[in-house]
Amino acid sequence: MRLITAYNPPASPARTRPAERGPLRVAAVQQRWRRDPAEHRAALLEGIALAAAEGARVVCLQELTLSPYFAVVRRADHPEPAGPEELLTGPTFTFAAEAAREHGVYVHASLYEKAPSPTGDDDGLGYNTAILVTPDGALAQRTRKTHIPVTEGYYEDDWFRPGPADDDAFGLVTVDEAAFGLPTCWDQWFAELARAYSLAGADVLVYPTAIGSEPGFPGFDTQPLWQKVITGNAIANATFMVVPNRIGSESGLTFYGSSFIVDPYGRVLAQAPRDEPAVLVADLDLDARRDWLELFPFLTTRRPDAYGPLTDAPGA
Numbered sequence: 001m002r003l004i005t006a007y008n009p010p011a012s013p014a015r016t017r018p019a020e021r022g023p024l025r026v027a028a029v030q031q032r033w034r035r036d037p038a039e040h041r042a043a044l045l046e047g048i049a050l051a052a053a054e055g056a057r058v059v060c061l062q063e064l065t066l067s068p069y070f071a072v073v074r075r076a077d078h079p080e081p082a083g084p085e086e087l088l089t090g091p092t093f094t095f096a097a098e099a100a101r102e103h104g105v106y107v108h109a110s111l112y113e114k115a116p117s118p119t120g121d122d123d124g125l126g127y128n129t130a131i132l133v134t135p136d137g138a139l140a141q142r143t144r145k146t147h148i149p150v151t152e153g154y155y156e157d158d159w160f161r162p163g164p165a166d167d168d169a170f171g172l173v174t175v176d177e178a179a180f181g182l183p184t185c186w187d188q189w190f191a192e193l194a195r196a197y198s199l200a201g202a203d204v205l206v207y208p209t210a211i212g213s214e215p216g217f218p219g220f221d222t223q224p225l226w227q228k229v230i231t232g233n234a235i236a237n238a239t240f241m242v243v244p245n246r247i248g249s250e251s252g253l254t255f256y257g258s259s260f261i262v263d264p265y266g267r268v269l270a271q272a273p274r275d276e277p278a279v280l281v282a283d284l285d286l287d288a289r290r291d292w293l294e295l296f297p298f299l300t301t302r303r304p305d306a307y308g309p310l311t312d313a314p315g316a
Helices: 037-053 093-104 185-188 193-198 223-237 288-295
Strands: 001-008 024-030 057-060 106-113 127-131 137-145 172-175 176-179 204-206 240-243 247-250 252-255 258-262 266-269 280-284
Touching: 001 266, 024 037, 024 240, 024 258, 037 093, 037 137, 037 280, 093 106, 093 127, 106 137, 106 247, 137 172, 176 193, 185 223, 193 223, 223 240, 223 258, 258 280
Parallel strands: 001 280, 024 057, 057 106, 176 204, 204 240
Antiparallel strands: 024 280, 106 127, 127 137, 172 176, 240 258, 247 252, 258 266
């Protein structure tokens, strides 16, 4: 497994006074899914162990960490439809908690969460949920994916319901001196979501991801657009972005990897290749957020009184 490191963070160009927080070392593990559960867990554990050996405090894993990406087809057409799992007793939390305790790190993972419909109806849907587990194996945070794709090859609306638009929609969790937000994949395309997290004080957003080819447009490579929009949201919101994507081919989709870590200035600190397992480990200069927002005060010069059109009408 390739190890790609970015230690000694680049200088913060807008810094006018000493940093108040030390750097935080984080990691992203890029892997493909393996049909054999033991083999798949072993591959993920190899990445976690490698990151922990490099001193990472937080190790981030791909979307639907232990599962195939089953939303390639609609549930009624799937030959082996996945079932949702209980949050605290299911295989994903159990795996993450055991790995966190073994290696003394925070482990971030993603799962298909079993949860009743908020209306009480049995709609058969669950949540696409990101979790962060502490080094002693406790649940530190759970965030349910806000935006659900409905496109060919990514029929998530047939499996997941949107996360509730409540006070927990943009919740943060603190690791050492850094505030983390835990959105998921499709959320990364929405500027409103990154802004909401930034307004709440997020230093780092982690986007577990499963993205690759477009079945209806086989010649269209969306990887450059994907990376640009996440990088743009990092700049506009002064947040670090940690983006672990998967690799390999599953049911006609080819995931394009390219996992990366970017800073608030839009500088890519570390990037994985498109088609091989990798572990990215990077030091984050947390006060780069402070410096950039002092020079370009995006949050304090907002005009929420003019933003009615953002919520007044549905999209086209």
